[in-house]
Structure formats: C-alpha cells, structure tokens
Amino acid sequence: MKQVIIVRSDLKMGKGKIAAQACHASIGSFKRTEEDKIRKWELEGSKKVIVSVNSLDELLEIYRAVKEAGISNYLVRDAGHTQIPAGTITCLGIGPDDDEKIDKITGDLKLL
Structure with a gap:
C-alpha cells in the first residue's frame, strides 16, 4: 500500500509551496479512501x-487514468494567496491503494 503525490514542476513553485500543496493532496486523497485501505496502509507504515x-496536460491524463481505475484521488487547486493564481491545479494525490495498482499508472514518473 502506498500513496503517490504528483507535483507539477512547470509551475516553478518554491519548496515551501510544494510542501504545502503536497500536504493538501495527501490529506484530500486520504479522506476519500475506504477505511479498510486506510487501516492497511497505516499498518504498513503509511508509505x-x-x-x-x-505539465497540466500530463497531470490531467494521469488524473483520468486514476479515476478510471477507481483509485481514490484529490486534485489540488491553489487558493491564490501566494505564488500562483487562484484555481491553478498544482498537485494530484493518489491513494492510498495497492502498490501494483498505482504503479501501473505512475510507475514511470520521476521522483521529485
């Protein structure tokens, strides 16, 4: 079990901004995940x-695939208080869910 957070590198967000947006993605997706998956993920260390x-296009392509696969997710839209305009899609939170299920969609992406 794992959770994957996808960040848009084209936005050139600062490190703190990336951390905040990734947290929004993680919590948002977590809240949409079934209880049994959450328990299993937590028992395995919450990876x-x-x-x-x-690009946004690349993120949205993955978003569509995740939705089609039935994996919990959360698309983050920034509030616009700091570095980027309001409504900008910054991150996608995926899971937690089975590693293999998520890897089929995100396995080729580079670590941040």
Missing part, C-alpha cells in the same frame, strides 16, 4: 512517494 510531471 508516500512524491513524483513530478512537466
């Missing part, structure tokens, strides 16, 4: 992997 994509 999280942070990866990046180069």
